[in-house]
Amino acid sequence: MIDLRSDTVTRPSAAMRQAMANAEVGDDVYGEDPTVNALQERVAGLLGKEDALFVASGTMGNQICLRVHTSPGDEVICEAGSHFLHFEGGAMPVLSGIQARTIVGHRGMIEAEQVRTALRANTYYFPRSKVVALENTHNLAGGTVLPLASIQEISGFCQKNRLALHLDGARLWNASIASGVSLETYGQLFDSISICLSKGLGAPAGSVIAGSREFIAEARRVRKQLGGGMRQIGLLAAAGHYAIDTNLSRLAEDHANAREFAEIIASSPDVEIDLENVQTNIIIARLHGDISASQFCQKMQQKGVRISMMDEQTLRAVTHLDVSREQVVEAAHIFLNQLSQ
Ligand SMILES: Cc1ncc(COP(=O)(O)O)c(C=O)c1O
Known part of the structure; x- marks a missing residue:
């Protein structure tokens, strides 16, 4: 069978399994798993962020980030085909009590001017615009790479308007390889990024979220609330290291x-x-x-x-x-x- 349903269907190779078996581990809820700690540092470094956190899945990554950026009643401005709206089980209103203001983009990208139009006035009966979320590559648009200049414009707009900017970067690895734009250049434009190890990189599970030290400290608390605090999870983090070493280029x-x-x-x-x-x-x-x-x-x-x-x-x-x-x-x-x- 030639399985082209998704890049999530890959199975860990023998060498990846060996790397997992050899992993040094500890209790990650105590912050004592050296392989997880090294992976978090590595991905934070690649994305040019202060800190990072290993999470179970891309869904968990997106949802933790949205929750940390918002309070119930807030609104997320995003492209109408965003993964977290359609394929994450309606998690956003359930876990964070927030809603989406959607914009139909072009090849998955929305423009700063569209965000400006979608921004709510500061009036008590409106929801509060709090976050803009982008997706790169954009899955429903067909794996398109968002143009860097448009991301930069939105990033500047968000900074001026005190909006957080989140990136669903499940396939940011692909965007970076296709565009030649470094992960760090992308990373520095966002307040939070969720990046997956279990898509094109071929790890069996796991994503990493990255942001400021303060943001990740809060994300760690939310991850625990959601039951995502795992123990000797260096087994999976080792697969992540192997995936970055071997499968990125x-x-x-x-x-x-x-x-x-x-x-x-x-x-x-x-x-x-x-x-x-x-x-x-x-x-x-x-x-x-x-x-x-x-x-x-x-x-x-x-x-x-x-x-x-x-x-x-x-x-x-x-x-x-x-x-x-x-x-x-x-x-x-x-x-x-x-x-x-
Ligand atoms: C763009 C995007 N974001 C997030 C996810 C969610 O990842 P997971 O399946 O690990 O929860 C996916 C899954 O395919 C995705 O394509």
Whole structure:
């Protein structure tokens, strides 16, 4: 089976498992796990932040950050397709008592002028605008990389208007490899960042959130409240170290494979695909004609390829380290064949 549903489906390699088995560990709730501490320092350093915290998942990372930035009744300004709005189980209002003000962006990006328009006046009957949240790369937009100049403008706007700026950087690694912009350059524009080890980097679990020392101290408290204080978790942090050492620079291969897949399927008149959107490892394609996306996914699965369905006409395929270029090309040809049948 060629599994292109997500870059989360990767399995830890033998070498990654060995690194996990060899990890030095301690009780992380006491702050005594040396492998976790080293990973936190490492990721904080990469992102140019004072401190960082290992968390169970990207969802936990986003939700802790939003909670620390806000009080109940506050509002988050974000792009309408943000992951934390659609795919995190409605956690934001439940865990933080806050709501979203959404803006439809272009290729996942919103502009400072749109944020200005969405900002609430300081009147008692309005919710308080507290946070702006961006997502880079933007999953629903198709793995697009947010333009640096637009992020810089929003960052400046947020500073002037006392808004916190959060980044869902689940795939910030991909954005950095694709754009050549360093993680630190991105990191310094945000008050908080959540970055995942379990997507393109191939670790079995774990994300890291980064911010100021004060922010992370509060995030540690919220993580504990949510039941996310884990003990000898250096086992997972070791997988994170291994993933950064070994799997970061190879993300360019995933990006090249995604482009190849996209270009092959774009040759069909029955598919609508914006090749300019294929900037990293995600391909979003819309089907024309009578077949629904769910029927098409089933047909593909019968031929040994798994892709996912975004809505009744829209499909998503994601490349990752457990699929080779040959497999991706084979999957694209199966896709074309199934369309023509
Ligand atoms: C952009 C983005 N943010 C956050 C998450 C949540 O990560 P997790 O599945 O680890 O909770 C995902 C998961 O795919 C994602 O794509």
